[in-house]
Amino acid sequence: MKGIVYLLCTVVALTGVIVYVARASDHGDGEASPIFAIKMPPGYREWKLISVAHEAGNNNDLRATLGNDLAIKAYREGKLPFPDGTIIARLAWSYVSSEENNAVFGRDQSFVAGAPINVQFMVKDSKRYVATGGWGFAQFKDGKPDDKAQLNTCFPCHKPASARDFVFTHYSP
Amino acid sequence: MKGIVYLLCTVVALTGVIVYVARASDHGDGEASPIFAIKMPPGYREWKLISVAHEAGNNNDLRATLGNDLAIKAYREGKLPFPDGTIIARLAWSYVSSEENNAVFGRDQSFVAGAPINVQFMVKDSKRYVATGGWGFAQFKDGKPDDKAQLNTCFPCHKPASARDFVFTHYSP
Numbered sequence: 001m002k003g004i005v006y007l008l009c010t011v012v013a014l015t016g017v018i019v020y021v022a023r024a025s026d027h028g029d030g031e032a033s034p035i036f037a038i039k040m041p042p043g044y045r046e047w048k049l050i051s052v053a054h055e056a057g058n059n060n061d062l063r064a065t066l067g068n069d070l071a072i073k074a075y076r077e078g079k080l081p082f083p084d085g086t087i088i089a090r091l092a093w094s095y096v097s098s099e100e101n102n103a104v105f106g107r108d109q110s111f112v113a114g115a116p117i118n119v120q121f122m123v124k125d126s127k128r129y130v131a132t133g134g135w136g137f138a139q140f141k142d143g144k145p146d147d148k149a150q151l152n153t154c155f156p157c158h159k160p161a162s163a164r165d166f167v168f169t170h171y172s173p
Numbered sequence: 174m175k176g177i178v179y180l181l182c183t184v185v186a187l188t189g190v191i192v193y194v195a196r197a198s199d200h201g202d203g204e205a206s207p208i209f210a211i212k213m214p215p216g217y218r219e220w221k222l223i224s225v226a227h228e229a230g231n232n233n234d235l236r237a238t239l240g241n242d243l244a245i246k247a248y249r250e251g252k253l254p255f256p257d258g259t260i261i262a263r264l265a266w267s268y269v270s271s272e273e274n275n276a277v278f279g280r281d282q283s284f285v286a287g288a289p290i291n292v293q294f295m296v297k298d299s300k301r302y303v304a305t306g307g308w309g310f311a312q313f314k315d316g317k318p319d320d321k322a323q324l325n326t327c328f329p330c331h332k333p334a335s336a337r338d339f340v341f342t343h344y345s346p
Contacts, residue, residue: 045346048218052225052237054268054284064225064237093345095227101341104333111227113345160277168274172266172286173218 033145035152036136038123040143041068044089048072051172054095054111061092062113065169075171081134082165086124090169092117118146122167133158133166206318208325209309211296213316214241217262221245224345227268227284234265235286238342248344254307255338259297263342265290291319295340306331306339 028039047066055061067075070086096114118141126134132155139149158166201212220239228234240248243259269287291314299307305328312322331339 046221049222049237049239049264051286052235052266053271053286054227054235055282056284057278057280057282062225062227064222066222091222091345093225098226100334104330104341105230107230109228109230111229112343113224113226116346157277161273168277170285172264173289 030143031145033138033140033149033151036123036129036132036138038121038136038138040119040138040140041087041089041121041123044068044087044119044121045091047089049172050075050088051169053169055092056095059092059117060095061117062095062111063090063092065090080165081126082124082167084124084126084134086122088122088167088169090120090122092119117141118149133162135166203316204318206311206313206322206324209296209302209305209311211294211309211311213292213311213313214260214262214294214296217241217260217292217294218264220262222345223248223261224342226342228265229268232265232290233268234290235268235284236263236265238263253338254299255297255340257297257299257307259295261295261340261342263293263295265292290314291322306335308339 028041030040032039044066047068050065050067050071052062052064055063066089068085068087070083071088074080074082074086093113094115094117095111097108098110098112101110101112102108118139121138123129123136123138124134125136129136135155135158137151137154139146139151141148155166158168161168201214203213205212217239220241223238223240223244225235225237228236239262241258241260243256244261247253247255247259266286267288267290268284270281271283271285274283274285275281291312294311296302296309296311297307298309302309308328308331310324310327312319312324314321328339331341334341
């Protein structure tokens, strides 16, 4: 019953858009992001590091993934699927050539994190987000839900990672 | 007296090598790294993230800098110099093209952290390490002091960052 109350899934056949109406997540403060209704998890910036990457795509970013305690524990134990309550944060900054570092190194080799781009979250709740592999997705910019985010495109892209519970990032020791 | 006992500085004029003999740092367990006698700080992998970077130099690495509570506090307050007891950890992994991610993105854009390369530390102790800007330097590989590390070259390279207390990495919010 709770599941039905919280999760109303409407498949709009013509557009192929999956619309969810979910009760606002009790995680976090502030405005909730659309579709999955996730608020920014408090204290995410303090979480432990999972890994880092350079995504040379449209944004060309340097990124760090951080995880709450449940996320880190699951990664280190190598246990899938991630348990309910797992939250993974992906922080991204612009990929910037560092003139001051290059001056010291004597060559152009140093690329550092510039201005923040946005922060994305994956929140595991296997009942609430049953139609998207148990994960809710959110994106924030400057502390607010990012209205440019196309959150209905998150899960289709993550689907190929189904063998790893839809999570791309590996843990770096 | 304590300073003299702990810190014996011998400048070898012909070679230009500065040799320090310091009491083994009471941080950490295991073998101490040479010159600055720093043991691996326990629990460094749990520390909070300072920033990330891609250093396309000899190692071609992706790196994350983590800081203990004193480091993070100083960064966030914008207060220099860093206080004694500050420790900054630089974790580096090889910069690797991710085939599995590229397959999803449909193009070669994803570079992730591969095998660990080494971990470096800067430890602030303005009395013990007075001749190197107050910082001791250490490098570990697979949990042991890295015998390939040329720790006497660390400070000369960091000297240009004197206006920022010899630390290159900026904090990424």
